[in-house]
Amino acid sequence: MVISEVDKKIIRALQNDFPIVSEPYKAIAGEIGISEESLMQRLALMKEKGVLRKMGAVLRHVDVGFKANALVVWVVPEEIMDEVAQKMCAHPAVTHCYDRNTAPNWPYNFYTMIHGDSEEYCAKLVKQLSDETGIKEYELQFTEKEWKKTSMKYYME
């Protein structure tokens, strides 16, 4: 999908907080100078094309009870990676699942983020994912501190 100048305006307006008012799209459309209808149509198209990943909310997960968060790095053979990914992604506690390149002394090529109310829960889940997929080489990296978490601001120049 080619991103037009109007799309860029939409993206700039929507990457900030979405208004909690009765007619939020109308408010944003007014700011951009397009109709509410064309804003909603354009957003629906962006969603369909995968440009817009989601229109929704992200919570402060630690505050709502997900106190234990771990990046789990795995060594997964390339030829079974898609299959392993499918199994791991099926679990709702797995929010992110990526392949990544390796580095010297760093054989891990597959990454998952998992979240739970305790480290015990996370460890148990990881054991279960390991059993389900047969992947035995992995490491848990629990989050100790969030230094920064923001959304990217696109097209700011």
Place this chain on the structure above:
Amino acid sequence: MELTAFDKELLNVLQGGIEFVHKPYETMANKLGVSEERVLNRLTELKKAGYVRKIGAFFNSDKLGYSGTLIAVKVMDEYLDEVAERINEYPEVTHNYQRRGEYALWFTFITDRPERQAQVLAEVKALPGVVSLMDLYSQKKYKIDVRFKLK
């Protein structure tokens, strides 16, 4: 402020997505069987109390001509806070986490200028206390679905 059973239902619905309709909060209210006003008021409070980090649009950087990567930094303990703060200063750094492991800092870097990434990584590598860093590029994003089901 403690989350009530209603709050949890509301946050679960909100995390499911906001529809592209004239009155999206009314749509949510209908699902929950309450008034639109109640949804608007309570969401405003939950946002203010900090339970909701962001309501809005989440874009796919790859499709906007940007490219992101994950950087892991091995850093000497006594320099950890200082290095983390310096990394935070870059606007292209969207996430920066301290983790228990050999590499203590993990940050994401998003840019539409590859030369800018090379420059920043060189700067981070040169910070006092930084032992080494790894640029962990992803080609296959199997899942990104950040939803926390509240019970």
